[in-house]
Amino acid sequence: MDILNLLFPSTCPVCGNESDRHRYNPFCENCWNGIERYDGPACPTCGMPAVSAHARHCESCLKAPPPYSRIIYYGIYDGALRKAIHLLKFNGLKRLALPVAMLISELALPEADGIVPVPLHHGRLREREFNQTALIGRHISRASGIPLLLDVLKKEKETPAQINVTGKERLKNVKNAFSAIKAVNGLRLLLVDDVITTGATVHECARVLVNEGAKAVTVVALARSLPKYL
Ligand SMILES: [Zn+2]
Ligand SMILES: [Zn+2]
Structure with missing residues (x-):
């Protein structure tokens, strides 16, 4: 061979x-x-796909507006996009970071002062050897000229695998798992993640960034998984 x-x-x-x-x-x-871009009905804040084209904000955003301005993503976590994320994340096919970052770059991203990838805990980073969201963030930074801020957000503790738990439980699991530094004060940030499932991780990351004074946090992701009812 x-x-x-x-x-x-x-x-x-x-x-x-x-x-x-x-x-x-x-x-x-x-x-x-x-790989298709999702342009169906969705909550204008969290991007949760909706059943009806007339749907406005989802129940959860209405009840408690999240700390981020909104979640922007390319497509539904399925098919070739799901395969690409798996190959990058779990099989270490790092060169996929560039083509997937180019998908994100096709989206209308708001003006921003910095790109912040969702960090891994150092134990997990040692195991996997790279953080896929940091690789994706670096390519978006090169394409857009927005600086990559690698050290402003840190994952302080490992969180349990977030499979088969509800949004509420996930939010509890990630509570206080992240910390941010004062250097984000006054900045408009793009928070980069690969897949949004319940949104608990980006919710908590945005919360600590806003707590340290970030002016706005827009979440950008490759994919969002469909809620069970769709
Ligand atoms: Zn929503
Ligand atoms: Zn093929």
């Missing part, structure tokens, strides 16, 4: 056909272009 093929697998992970531009992206052009 060609050594380059080990380093740069040339088979598309979705369709199994040979990838046409595998040094840049292992997905074939056809499968990559099949």
